Amino acid sequence: MLFMIFGCVLQVEKLDLITAAMGHALATEGGFCTGSARVIDHQRLSSSGYVFSASLPPYLASAAITAIDVLDENPNLLTKLKNNIAVLWKGLSRIPSFTIASHPESPIVYLRLKQSTGSLKDDLQLLENIAERTLKEDSVFVAASRRSTLDKCKLPVGIRLFVSAGHEESDLHKASESLERVAAIVLGGRN
DSSP, X not given: OEEXXXXXXXXXXXXXXXXXXXXXXXXXXXXXXXXXXXXXXXXXXXXXXTOOOXXXXXXXXXXXXXXXXXXXXXXXXXXXHHHHHHHHHHHHTTOTXXXXXXXXXXXXXXXXXXXXXXXXXHHHHHHHHHHHHHHHHHOOOOEEOOOOXXXXXXXXXXXXXXXXXXXXXXXXXXXXXXXXXXXXXHHTTOO
């Protein structure tokens, strides 16, 4: 049996575990973990001290099943999603002040500043300013990433965009054009 993720074909028999979260893709909660009987038996016996496991409430399980049914009945949704991701990537890759830091097939597109100010706080302020202006001026909603002072891993801040099969190409062009225009104003000659 073969398994494909981000364009890589893998033999399922060579994988110890397959895990997935259902929060974003299926609009529900939780996730799953599957593997060989030997590995799953080990997980059941060894993980009770650090893994909380409970079944989903029926309405969330029903939502996940319905989402999978919709995808089965409409395979064109995934094709449209992949096309929409490519359209947005093409538009965003033209913005000189950002670098795209996410996988080319991910529906969550993450932009980072090409040139940091050297201050996490100042970088975040610039990104929040860009996010606020794109919303106010062009009705384009993007999210500036948040960081906590408690974070052990200090990841760079950025802007997240979420692509769906429901977007029209004109929506994606508008988003990339808005970000390009607003970034040029906010960041000025910082490219």
